[in-house]
Amino acid sequence: MSDLVEVQRRVPPLVLIAGPEQVLAERGLGEVLESVRERTPDVEVIRLHAATYEPGELTVHASPSLFGGDKAVVVHDLDEATDELQQDLLAYLAAPPDDVTLVVVHKGGNRGKKVLDTLKKARARVIDAPAIKTDRDKADFAMNEFRRAKRRATGEAVQALVDAIGKDLRELASACQQLIADTTGVIDEQVVLTYHGGKVEATGFKVADAAVAGDAGEALRLLRHAIAVGVDPVPIVAVLAQQIRQLIKVGSAGRGRSADLARDLGMAPWQVDKARRSLQGWTAEALARSLRAVAAADFEVKGGGRDPVYAVERAVLTITREKAEGDR
Amino acid sequence: MSVWRDVIGQEPAVTTLSRAVEDPASMTHAWLLTGPPGSGRSVAARAFAAALQCPVNGCGQCRECRTAADGTHADVDVIATEGLSIKVEQARDLVALAAHRPSVGTWRVIIVEDADRLTERAADALLKALEEPVPRTVWMLCAPSVEDVIITIRSRSRHVRLRTPSVESVADLLVRRDGVDPPMAMYAARAAQSHVGLARRLARDENARIRRHDVITLASKIRTVGDAIDAAADLSTIATEESQASSAERDAAEKARLMEVLGADPSARTQPPHIRSQLSSLEKEQKARATRFSRDMVDRALVDLLSVYRDALVLRTGAPTALVNEDSRNVVQQVAQVLSSERVLVAMDAIGTARERIAANVQPLLALEAMALDLRLPR
Numbered sequence: 001m002s003d004l005v006e007v008q009r010r011v012p013p014l015v016l017i018a019g020p021e022q023v024l025a026e027r028g029l030g031e032v033l034e035s036v037r038e039r040t041p042d043v044e045v046i047r048l049h050a051a052t053y054e055p056g057e058l059t060v061h062a063s064p065s066l067f068g069g070d071k072a073v074v075v076h077d078l079d080e081a082t083d084e085l086q087q088d089l090l091a092y093l094a095a096p097p098d099d100v101t102l103v104v105v106h107k108g109g110n111r112g113k114k115v116l117d118t119l120k121k122a123r124a125r126v127i128d129a130p131a132i133k134t135d136r137d138k139a140d141f142a143m144n145e146f147r148r149a150k151r152r153a154t155g156e157a158v159q160a161l162v163d164a165i166g167k168d169l170r171e172l173a174s175a176c177q178q179l180i181a182d183t184t185g186v187i188d189e190q191v192v193l194t195y196h197g198g199k200v201e202a203t204g205f206k207v208a209d210a211a212v213a214g215d216a217g218e219a220l221r222l223l224r225h226a227i228a229v230g231v232d233p234v235p236i237v238a239v240l241a242q243q244i245r246q247l248i249k250v251g252s253a254g255r256g257r258s259a260d261l262a263r264d265l266g267m268a269p270w271q272v273d274k275a276r277r278s279l280q281g282w283t284a285e286a287l288a289r290s291l292r293a294v295a296a297a298d299f300e301v302k303g304g305g306r307d308p309v310y311a312v313e314r315a316v317l318t319i320t321r322e323k324a325e326g327d328r
Numbered sequence: 329m330s331v332w333r334d335v336i337g338q339e340p341a342v343t344t345l346s347r348a349v350e351d352p353a354s355m356t357h358a359w360l361l362t363g364p365p366g367s368g369r370s371v372a373a374r375a376f377a378a379a380l381q382c383p384v385n386g387c388g389q390c391r392e393c394r395t396a397a398d399g400t401h402a403d404v405d406v407i408a409t410e411g412l413s414i415k416v417e418q419a420r421d422l423v424a425l426a427a428h429r430p431s432v433g434t435w436r437v438i439i440v441e442d443a444d445r446l447t448e449r450a451a452d453a454l455l456k457a458l459e460e461p462v463p464r465t466v467w468m469l470c471a472p473s474v475e476d477v478i479i480t481i482r483s484r485s486r487h488v489r490l491r492t493p494s495v496e497s498v499a500d501l502l503v504r505r506d507g508v509d510p511p512m513a514m515y516a517a518r519a520a521q522s523h524v525g526l527a528r529r530l531a532r533d534e535n536a537r538i539r540r541h542d543v544i545t546l547a548s549k550i551r552t553v554g555d556a557i558d559a560a561a562d563l564s565t566i567a568t569e570e571s572q573a574s575s576a577e578r579d580a581a582e583k584a585r586l587m588e589v590l591g592a593d594p595s596a597r598t599q600p601p602h603i604r605s606q607l608s609s610l611e612k613e614q615k616a617r618a619t620r621f622s623r624d625m626v627d628r629a630l631v632d633l634l635s636v637y638r639d640a641l642v643l644r645t646g647a648p649t650a651l652v653n654e655d656s657r658n659v660v661q662q663v664a665q666v667l668s669s670e671r672v673l674v675a676m677d678a679i680g681t682a683r684e685r686i687a688a689n690v691q692p693l694l695a696l697e698a699m700a701l702d703l704r705l706p707r
Contacts, residue, residue, distance in 0.1 A: 241694045245557060252554025284553040288701045295698030298690045 011035050013096055015103040016119045019129030023169045025105055028127040033072060036101050040070045043101075048085075050077035055084040058092055062100050070099045078106040078115060089115045093122055132169055138162045141169065145176035146187060153187040160189050164196040167229075202226035204239035211316045212243055212278050214323030219316050233301045233308040240315060241294045248287050250275040286322040293318035331378045331386035331393050334371055336501050336524075337493030338363075341372060344488055349379045349386060356486045358458050358467040360443070362474055363490025366523025369470040370408075370441045372490060376468065377404045377437040392433065403433040408441035411616040419450035423457040426465050436465045443469035444476035451478045458484045492522050495650070502531055518652055521635060526628070535573070539566050543629045544653055547636040548662045551707055556700035563633075563700075564693050567625035571618060579614045586610055626692050630683050630699075637676045640664040644672065666705050678702035 017028045036043050046061045061073055075081075075089065092102065093115070104119060106112060120126065132141055139158050146153040161179075165171050175196065183191050202225035210219035226236060249265050250272055258272040265272070293315045300311035332342050341361075348354045359376070361369045378396035379386030381403065387393055395401040405425060407414070422438060430436040440446070446454070458467055458481060467485065471477050474487060498517035501524065502508040508516070508531045519540065520527035529536050543566060550559050587594050592603045599607065635652040636659060642649050643664040653660055667675070682699035686692050 238691065241691065245697065248553055248557050252552060252557070288553045288556070291694075292698045292701055295685065295690065295694050298694055299685045299688055302689045304685075304688055 011039070011101055012123070012125045013101055014093075014119060014122055014124035015101065015127065016116065016124045017103065017105045017127045017129060018108070018116070019106075020108045020131045021129045021169065022107075023173050024129035024132075025107075025127075028129060029074065029103060029105065032101075032103055032127070033074075036070075036072050043070045043072050045072045045074065047074045047076065050075070050080040050082065050085055053082060053085045056088065058085070058088040062092060062097050062102075064097065064099070070101070072101040072103065074103045074105070076105050078104050078112040079109045081112050081115070086112055086115050090118060093118045096122070135162055135166060138166045138169070138172060142172060142176055145173065146180065149180045151180055151187060154189060156189040157187050157192045160192045161196065164192070202229065202231070204231065204236040207236055207316065208239045208243040209278075211240065211319040212247065212323070214281070214320050214327060216317060216320035216324075219320055220313065223313060223316055227309055233312045234298075236312055237294060237298045237301050237315065240312075240319070241291070241298065244287055244291045244294060244319070246271060246275045247279055247282060248284070248291065251279050251282065251284060251287065281323060281326040283326055286326050290315075290319045290322050331375045331382065331388040331397065333388060334501065334505065335368055335375050337497040338368065338372065338490050341488050341490050345372070345376045346379065346386065349376070357461040357465065358485035359469065360474065360477065360482065360485040360487045361468060361470045361490060362472060362476075362487065364492050365472060366520065366525055366527075367490045367492055368524055369490060370406075370439070371524075372488075373439045373441070373468040373470055374399065374404075374406070377401070377435075377439060377466075380435045380437060380466065381433040396433075396437075401433065401437075403430040403435065404437045404439065406439045406441060409445055410620060411613070412445070412620050414440070414442065414446045414450050416447060416449040416453050419446065419453040423453060426457045426467070427462055428465075429462070430464055434464065437468065438465070439468045439470070441470050443481070444471040446477070446481075448478065451481055455480055455484065493524070495522055498522050498524055498527050502527060506531065508532070515655060518650065518654060519632075519635075521631070521652055536570075539570055539629075540632050541656065542566060543632045544636055544656045545659055547633060547703065548659045548705070550700055550703050551705055553701065553704075556704055557697055559703075560693060560696035560700040563629055563696050564626065567622050567629055567692075570625050571622035575614070575618055575621060582614070583607065583610060623686060623692070626686055626696070627683055630679050634676060634679045636660055636663060637672050637679070640667065641669065641672050641676075644669050663705070675703050 011032055015032050017025050017032075019025060033045060044065075048057060048061070058073065058075070061071065065071075075085070078085075078089075081089075089104070089112075096102070104115070104124075106116060132138055139155075139162050142158045142161055143153065146158075161175060162172070165175050179187055179191065179195065182195075202222040204226065207219055207222045207226055210222055223236070227233070246265075246267060249267070250261065253261055253265060258276070259269050261267075262269040262272045267275075297311045297315035299305070301308040305311050332346065335342055344354075348356070359373075361373055363369050374397050375386070378388070378393040378401075381392040381396045381401060382390055383392065384390070392401065396404045399406040405422075407418070407422065409418075422440075426436070426438055428436060454467075461467070469477065469481065469485060474482055495514070495517045498520070499510065499513040502513035502516060503510055506528055508528075512531050513527075516527040516531035520530055530540065543563065546559050546562065550556050584594065586606060587603075590603050590606060592599055598604075636656075639651045639653050639660040640663040642651060643660060651657065651660060663672070678699045678701075682695045685695040685698075
C-alpha cells in the first residue's frame with residue numbers, strides 16, 4: 001500500500017510546463033525539481049537553453065554516466081528551439097532512458113508543436129502557466145499566494161495590493177511573500193497600506209481620465225507617478241489625444257443609441273458611454289483648445305522641446321483648466 | 329537635340345554645367361545641386377552625367393547619353409532612397425565604389441538624389457571620399473537647399489542652384505515629352521505649382537486629380553470643431569489610400585519576383601527558414617517605404633491645401649498674379665470672402681506648423697487635427 005502511494009507521488013519522467021506566465025512557469029519548475037530532489041537528493045540537474053543549444057547535447061547529457069546517479073534535464077524555451085533541438089527531443093522521446101527526468105518549458109506559439117504533441121502522447125505531466133492579465137486574475141493570484149502560506153487576507157487588502165503593484169506579476173509575488181514573512185495574523189488593508197501606501201500604478205489612461213475630469217491635482221499626481229515608474233511621455237500624449245478626439249467625435253455626433261454611434265465612429269460602445277459621461281461641462285471650443293495643446297505637446301515630446309515631461313504636464317494643465325472654465 | 333532639353337527654365341545652371349563639361353578648368357569633383365522639389369534636380373544631374381560621358385559633350389542621341397540619362401550607364405550610379413533615410417552602410421558602399429576607375433566612360437559619376445536624407449553618420453562617411461577623390465570620379469549631390477546637407481559636405485562641393493521653372497515651361501515640357509493636351513498640361517503645371525513630376529502625374533492620372541480636388545474643397549467645408557476632426561481624418565485617409573493604391577500592387581509584384589529568384593513555391597503554406605528571412609526583410613523594406621510614402625502624400629495634400637489660401641490671399645489683395653486653383657475658383661472665392669487677410673495668414677501658418685510637426689514624427693492625424701481647427705470658417 002505504501003508502495004503505491006510512493007509511485008503516485010513520484011514525478012513522472014516527462015514533464016511539460018506550458019504557458020506564457022514566467023512566474024508560474026518558474027514556480028512549477030521549482031516544485032518539480034524539489035520533488036525530484038526529495039526522492040534522490042544527489043540528482044544532477046542539467047539546464048539546456050534553446051538559444052545556445054548545440055546538436056547532440058541532449059543525447060550526451062541523457063546517456064548513462066559512468067558514475068551512475070539520476071539526472072534531471074531541463075530544456076528551456078522550446079518555443080525558440082532550433083530544428084536540431086527538436087529532432088534531438090523527438091529522438092529522446094522515442095526511447096526515453098531510465099533514471100532521467102526531462103522537463104520541457106514552452107512559452108507558447110506554434111514552434112515545437114510536434115514535440116509538444118509527442119510529449120502529451122507520452123503522457124507527460126502538464127503544468128499550466130496561463131497568462132495573468134486582468135486585475136481579477138491578479139487578485140486571484142495574490143489570494144492564492146496567501147492561501148498557500150495558510151494566511152488569511154481580506155478582499156480589500158488584496159485589491160489595495162493589486163492597485164499598488166499590480167503591473168508586474170513578479171513584483172506582486174514578492175510583495176506577497178514579504179507580507180507573509182513580515183506580518184502575523186489576518187492581512188487587512190491597513191497592513192498593505194503600511195507597506196505600500198501612497199504607491200499607485202499609473203498609466204496614460206488614468207492620467208487622461210483624471211485630466212478630462214478636470215482634476216488637476218490628481219492628474220498631475222498620476223502623471224508624476226507614471227513618469228517615475230518609467231512610462232514614456234510619448235504614449236501618455238497619444239492617450240490624451242485619443243481621449244479628447246473621442247470626446248469631440250461623440251460630442252458632435254449628437255443623440256442616438258450608443259451602439260449605433262459606436263459603429264459609425266469606429267469606437268466600442270462602452271467608450272461612447274464613457275465619453276458621454278465625461279462630456280459634462282465641456283464645450284466644443286474648450287475641447288478644440290485642449291486638442292491643440294496636446295498636438296503641441298506631441299511635437300515637444302518628440303524632440304521639438306527641451307523637456308518632454310514638462311510638455312506633457314503643461315498639456316494636462318491646459319486640459320484641466322479648460323474643463324474648470326466650462327464648469328464655472 | 330541636346331542632352332539639356334529636359335532641364336527646363338534653368339538657363340544659368342545649364343550654362344555653368346555645360347561650361348564644366350567643355351572646359352577642364354571649370355570642372356570639379358563634387359557638385360551640390362539644390363532647388364525646390366520638382367525643379368528637376370535629378371534630371372539636371374543625369375543630363376550633366378550624360379554630357380560628361382558623351383564624346384561630343386552632350387548630343388542627347390548617342391548610346392552614352394541615352395544610358396546615362398536612363399541611369400543604366402555602367403559608370404553612372406544613381407542612389408535614391410525610398411525609405412526615410414540613406415544609412416551609413418549604403419554610404420560606405422558608395423565610398424568603395426568611388427575608388428574604382430571608370431570602366432567604359434571617361435568619368436565615374438555618382439549621383440545621390442536625396443542627399444538631404446543622408447543620416448549624419450552616413451554624411452560623415454562620405455566626407456573623405458568627397459574631399460580627396462580619385463581622379464575621374466565625380467559626385468553629384470541633390471538636395472532641396474544647401475541647409476539640408478551638413479556643413480562639411482557643403483564646403484567640399486561646388487554649389488549650383490536651380491530655380492522653380494515657370495508654369496509655361498513645365499506645360500511645354502509635358503506637351504513635348506509626354507504628349508499631354510495643351511490645356512490639360514497648363515492645368516497640371518499650374519496645379520502642381522511647377523513641380524514637374526507632380527504635374528506629369530496630375531496630367532496622366534485621373535484619380536490623382538480627383539483626390540486633389542477633394543483636398544481643395546475641404547477648405548470650404550470646415551466650420552465646427554466636429555467638421556475639423558472629420559476633415560483631418562479625411563485628409564489622412566486620402567493620403568493612406570493613395571499610398572496603398574500605389575504600393576499594394578508593387579509590393580505583391582516584388583514579393584512574387586523574390587520568390588521566383590529564390591526558387592520558392594508560392595503556394596506553400598509555410599516557407600523554409602532561409603526564404604522566410606529574405607521575405608521578412610523585404611517586407612520590412614516595403615514597410616519603411618510605405619511610411620515614407622504616406623508621409624509624402626500627407627505633405628503633398630497639405631501643399632495643395634496651402635495653395636487655396638495663397639489664392640485667397642491673391643484675391644483679397646487684388647495682386648495681378650494667376651491663381652494656382654483657377655479650376656476651383658469658387659472654393660477660393662468662398663474662402664476669400666469669409667476670412668480676413670489675417671485669418672488667411674493664420675490658416676497658412678497652421679498648415680506650415682502641421683507640415684513641420686509631421687516631419688518631426690508627430691502622429692500625422694493629431695497634427696492634421698490641430699491644423700484643421702485653425703482652418704475653421706466663421707459661421
